[in-house]
Every structure is written in C-alpha cells, then in structure tokens.
Amino acid sequence: MITLLKNAKVIDPAHGKDGVKQDIYIRDGRIIAKPAESEKIGQVYDLNGKIVMAGAIDMHSHIGGGKVNIARMLLPEYQAMRQLEEPEAHICGANCSHLATPNTTDTGMRYIEMGYTAAFEPAVLAVNARQAHMEMGDTPMIDKGGYAMLGNDDYLLRLLSQNADQKTINDYVAWTLHATQTIGIKVVNPGGISAFKFNERRQDLDQQHAFYQITPRRILQALSRAVHDIGIAKPLHVHCNNLGVAGNFQTTLDTMGASDGLPMHLTHIQFHSYGTEGDKKFSSAAANIAEAINKNKHITADVGQILFGQTVTASGDNMMQHLNAKVANPKKSVIMDIECDAGCGVVPFKYRDENYVNALQWAIGLEVFLSVEDPWRVFLTTDHPNGAPFTSYPHLIRLLMDKTFRNDAFDKLNLDAQAMSNLKALNREYSLYEIATMTRAAPAKLIGLHDRGHLGVGAAADITVYTEQADKEAMFAKPDLVFKDGELVVKEGKVIKVVWGATHTAKPAFDLGVEKEIKQYFDRYHTMQMDHFKISNDHIAEDGRNHVINHTQG
C-alpha cells in the first residue's frame, strides 16, 4: 500500500530543501519516488501548510544500561502514580517516573511524542552491553543504538603499554563493535577511570597513567586512528579529561589536537568549557571553545545543555563523579568499579538559576550553541539526564530560536553569573532549517545512518509533521503527526500505535585472529568466558520485537 503526504512544506537539509512544497510517497516503510498513475494510493494525508521534517535523532542520550537503572533505583522519591490510556496502558504500569529517570516504556513514548524516532546510548560499558540492549529492547517506538566505551579497559591499556601495533588495536576495536552490537566507540576520561582504581584522583591529558605509563593523549591517538582505519562513520566520541573542573577548557582545546587531525567528536562540551576568571574562579570559556570548533573542521561537538531543575547525573566517569558526589542533591550517590573494563557514577543534581555556577553553566551551553557557526558540527543534547531530561528539548529549541525569550530567562539568573556571561550580546536566532540540521541531517550523517535523518527516496519513512507556531517550544513539544517506518504512530502529540524500532550497529571487517589473544586474556583474568561476552543478533531479536540493522559490510 502507498501512503501519500500531500502538499508538505519540507525542511530537509540533507537535500538542501528549506520549506519546499512537495508530496512524499511511502511504501513498505520507505520513501519512494512518485509512483505511476496506475498504482493505487491507499492513504492520503493533506499536509497543506504543515512543516515536515525527518524524525529527529538524539545522538547522545543515556537511555539504557547499568547506570541508568541504578539511577531509577536510587531515587524512589521521584515516583508517582498515574492513570494511563490505551495503547500506552497496554504495555506500561501505573508508576510514573521522574523525567530524569524514565522507565524504558516512558522513554520511548516521550521521545516519539516529540517527533524523535531514534536515540543513541553513548556509554555502553562493553561488559554491560547485554543489559544496555535489554533495556533498549524494552524501549518502544524508537530506534536505538549504542557507543561502546573503550580507553579504560585494561585490555586496551595493556596493549598500549606494550606498544602493540595499530593493526592489533584496530582489530580489537572492530571486534568490540561486533561483540557489543554497537555503532560507535566512546572514550570517557581517557585513562582516568582506570587511574582511579589505582588511587589517582585526576588524570590530565599528558599525565602518565600511574600503572601503565601511558597518557590520555596516547589513548585518544590510538582510538581515533582505529575508528578511522576500520572505516566506520561515527568519529571517536570523546568525554574529555577533567569533566566539570574550573579551568578545564585548556584540556578541551588540547584534546582537539590529540587525534592528529582525524575526526573526533567532543561530547557534552558545556561541561568542558570552564575558565578560572573572576572572584569565584569559575568563568565561561565558551568563546575559546567555539572559536576552536569553528577553526578545527575535524571536530564535532554536542553541547550537553543544562536546564534548571532536579535531575540525576549518570556517567562512566566515576573518577570525576566521586568528586562531584560531595554536592549531590539529594545527598546520595553510587560509585562503581566494573570488571577491569570501566566504571560508573550516579549522582543526583538540582540545577538552580540562583546558583552562580549553575547559572553560568546554563549560559555557557547557550554561548557554545550560538557561537559555533556550523549547525552540521554542533548537536542539540542535554546529555540526558545529566544536564536535563530529554523532554526539555522543545524548551531548549525555543531558547535557541527566540532571542527575546532567551534574554528574559537570562535576566532571572544569578546576578554574578550574568556579569560573567556575554550571552545577551549574542543575537543569533536559529532557523528551522538549522534546527532540522542539528537534530536530523547532521546526527544521521555523523553516526552513519544513510537512510535516516532525511526525506529523500529510499529513506526510512521516519517523518514528523508540525504546525508552525510563533512559540517554538509548543511547536516542537507536540507534533501533529509522527510516522515511524511509514506507520502513523503519533497523532496530536499522543501515541496511537505501539511499535518497537530496531537496533543500529556497525560491524566492520577485521582479522578474527585477534580473538586468540583476547580469549587468553579472558581465561587468565576474567570471571566470564569470552564467548559469553559476545552478544548475538538472536539475543537482540529475542522475542521478535527487535532486530539489528547493520550499517557496514564485512
């Protein structure tokens, strides 16, 4: 059956279309060229005057895996009860989680209601990947995927300290992608999570690791080279050293040079853009960071905007989270060392606009957004739930698109923070085209989802339909219609049909001979068999709800 979306006003940056009036035809979940006159059109939606974009893609959102579930367990005070309507009531219980700790069903429902059709978990501990996939598999409505964390796993650090050749590292990285069913590689506080296990409390970019005698810079060089050489699209996803530390902008700038010019993505860069100026020795270095991003074309970044209110931070960076636990609100936290592979730190936070640091963090994120010129290289994230729940995206979009709204919010901030920010001097207002770029076309390109994030022939028919409104928060909070793989699943901001989405992976070719050494390592040091570490397609598919979509051959 063919579905026709008529008279759509299409914003499709992947094809340079900005408000082009167009008809879209869908068959078997895909966008097709205009069919022959003889072919029957089954359904027609007249979208006259409506804005039509591809489904949005969240390229960095903590939606599944150990730390996320610990956050849910940690914070029972966020829970409430609610009345649900069908079809959501059919698959979901009456517990209503806080937006920072949604259960898996809520996660899928709230994303699709906002016109998002995919989200990527950026911190999959390799050894915990099976859990991450279980949770993502229980997340309805949207497509999922993950980035596997390397760079604090003892296997890689041993390889580097033994001067292993790059090919061995490349094979190990590719093997990890296969074994964990992920689509990208992330490094968190390179070397630092491991160093914490040896009682180090900070790890700078050029500081030798206490045990392995290698530097974070060396880890970044090796991993960015590996990611490049094995030929996956997604550049190395880097959570820099010194997260949250005043003066860390210099580490961030230095990190940009650590990949020898190879593509690198710096994540939640707001948390890494801090100076030490002023009486409180905490200032915005957003201008320095944005200037460097503008100049360094190999760098992309997502912002990790904070917004005010209660949330919980969940990170693999247990070294820095252990320090942050002092300012937890409510005052409790979970810090873990995990399997000679990684760590995790879960710390609740309440960001307040009257607090100097929080207010400046808010301004720093927006300064970065407004000062990075190319919307293809800066991505809209709150680092859910670390900066704010993903459900605050419509509010964030309005802050970017509406200078008056933004300045009114700025005027309510802590006055000392206002004095330290140049936000009001930034007059830029994002256009719909730029928003569509940073939330659709660019993330699809960055991750390597060739058939998502655009509305060209052959694309998956993940499509969001909006009524244009002056209030952009209202517009983006509640699309008129959302299609997932060609099926109408949301109408007037409400889910009308439950679907389950797929899991996106990258499985580049590699030399299977690398497994011999890996197996020896498992047999000597681990408490599980190497074969049990690997996740099969069948484990992802399980009960038939999920399936794997691979984006490489080999």
Next chain:
Amino acid sequence: MNIQQNTMHTCPACGLLCDDISSEAVSSRQLSCGKAAAFYARVTTGVTPQVGGRAASLAEAVTAAANILKQSKAPLVAGSSTDVHGARALVGLSHRTHAGMTHLNASSTLRNMKVLQHKGWQTTTLTEVRNRADVILMIGTDVVSHNARFFERVVWVPEAMFTAPSARKIIYLGGDQLDTTPGISPEGVAPQVIDCATAQLPAVVSCLRALVMNKPLSAAAVAGVPIDQLRALAEILKAAKYATLVWVSKDLDYDHADLTIENITETVVALNQKSRAMGLSLGGSDGDTSVNYAHTWLNGVIIDAPAWESHDTVVWVNSYSPQAMPPAGTQPVIVLGAPDSTFDAAPAVFIPVATPGLDCAGQQFRVDGSVTLPLTAVKPADAPTLSQVIAMIEAELEGASA
C-alpha cells in the same frame, strides 16, 4: 565474525553464575559445587499440567488460570524465580491484571535497596576483586554457604593483574556457624577470624566505621570484641591498596539490618577519601537480581516485599527452587513452576514451565549487577517457557475483554 556456539554453560544455581560448566561435566556429574550438582541432576521431563490436582491439558490449565485471574480483584505475582525473559513476561502479566509483583527474596533484597535509596554506595564486581583485592573482609558471612565457588573463581586464582592472589589477606568479621576453611590460602595461611555472633554485628560494624573515620572510642571492647582488634582491622583496611568489604544480605537477617549494611557501605565511602576500597554484596539466587533489575527498568521502581493478606490470588513462579511455595493458607494459587515442583497441597492450577539454564535458554544477571550472561538449554525439556504460558493466559484474558 561468526558468533561461535558456546562450549560452556552458565550455571544459574546461585548468583555467581559460573559460566565454565562443560557439557561433559554435566553428563558425568563431575561438578565441584553442590548447588550446581543438584541443579543439573534435576529431572524435569514428562510432567503434565494439573487443575485442582488432576492432570489436564495445557489448554485446559491455561483456561483455568485465566478464569481465576478474571475473578480476582487483587492478584499477586510472587515467587518470580525466573530469568530476565520470565521477569519481562511477569511484569507484562502484572500490568494486564493490575497485579502486585514480588520475589521470594524480596525481603533480603530490600535490605540492600533501603541502603541504596537512602545513601547510595560504592561497590565493585567480581573481576575487579579477582585482579585487585589485596584485603577481603567478609562481614557476617562465609560467602561459600551461598556462593560455593567464590574462593575458587575470584580469590585463590592462579594469577591476577595487579596483586599476588595467594598473598591476599582474608578476614572474617562475625557471623554464625561460618565455614572459614575456604579462607585458608593455597600456601596454608589461615584467615583472620574476628568472632562475634551475627546479632552483635550492628554494634561491632558501627565501631569499625567510627575507627575508620578516626572517631575517638573510649570503650575497651564492643560485644566481646576488643576495640584494639577493630582498630587494627581499621588500619589494615586503610593501608590496603584495594580493600573489599563483602556482605550477604540474607545472612544479616535481623531487624533493621539495613543499618548494618549502611555502616558497611559508609565505611567504604570513608576509606575512599584517601585509599581505595569497595563493597561487594554477594548471595543472590532464584534470579533475584535479574527480576529486580528488569522490574525496575520496566516500571521505574524496585520490587517490593509482599503483603500476602491484601491479595486474593497468587501466581507463583519457582523455576529454580522447586520446593518453594507461598505461605501456607494462601489461596487460590496458580503455580507456573518448575516441573519438579513439590506440593504439600495441590494448587488450584499447576502449569510446568521450563527452567532457564536447564530446560531452555535465557539471560540472567550476576549477583554483582553489572554482568549479564546467556543461559543455554543444557537438557532441553518438553515444558513451555514461562513467557509462552503467560502469552497464552493473556490471550485468554484478552479474549474475555474483547
């Protein structure tokens, strides 16, 4: 890359999930662990469903179960001894029938969860302990009563990356009728044992925490334990490169035991100000970690303890403990259980379901919470899976409401 066929099985008989069980070891009954031996010796074939104690077809039993649930105003899904797949199905059934849900280990799980929810904690996992721990302090437990192969798999291992395993310092603090012989090192060094009854642990552990935090203590002894001995223990913990404080919540079975657990975990937090230390909660059985975790990600809340009296029907699942049943007098009971279930009185409905890791495949969380392992059908049996049976019951319930 081909995902190779697993040559080793994962044993779900306790929370340790040892995944080095060969088919040969199962068939020749050469298993070093009593729990594993008993698990793999189970006979689970050729059992038929029952309604009111009489043999019935699967369809008849499903219809009977659905009819009871239709009549029920406040059902409870309990036992819940299953794996992640089973837990998902049980959560689905609880949504569909507006049932409460609990697990047969809920009360001991909650002791830990109260601490997590009040203060949080700092914990580690088995492979970290295996490669790093130079001091292991077991509080109120010998571990081996629950996790028989703990010393074999984690402590007295041939080699470790960052420490000499045979030189580890093993200390037992308190506990009743402990088997401390596994704590003897391969070179014959006996563990340190600081005796006190489990009931005395609240006072002893809080003193240990105070000493680690450098608080002054004027008493000479607490619960019969000399303070100097605890002070020396505190110094050992502070001097360790990676001290690991182990407890088993099931062994701390007294009122307000969560406060003892919190004192253990806050001792770890205090140690981590200057050195490295971590907590490790062991035990775990009947898929309790898996069911609690899956319940949490699906519902946003942890598993709670049951209030039996407020429910008028119980759906009981006992995949790993065929002898386990709800409290006497509970009725009606629908057992979706191990084929080798044993009953004092016949339940209203009994539907044998496959046990994950024995009769069918599955996935299970290890007790340390970070590692999940695949389970294989070691001895494939004819019973349907829990998910299949629940799907059939739900279809009957749907039919009724359509």
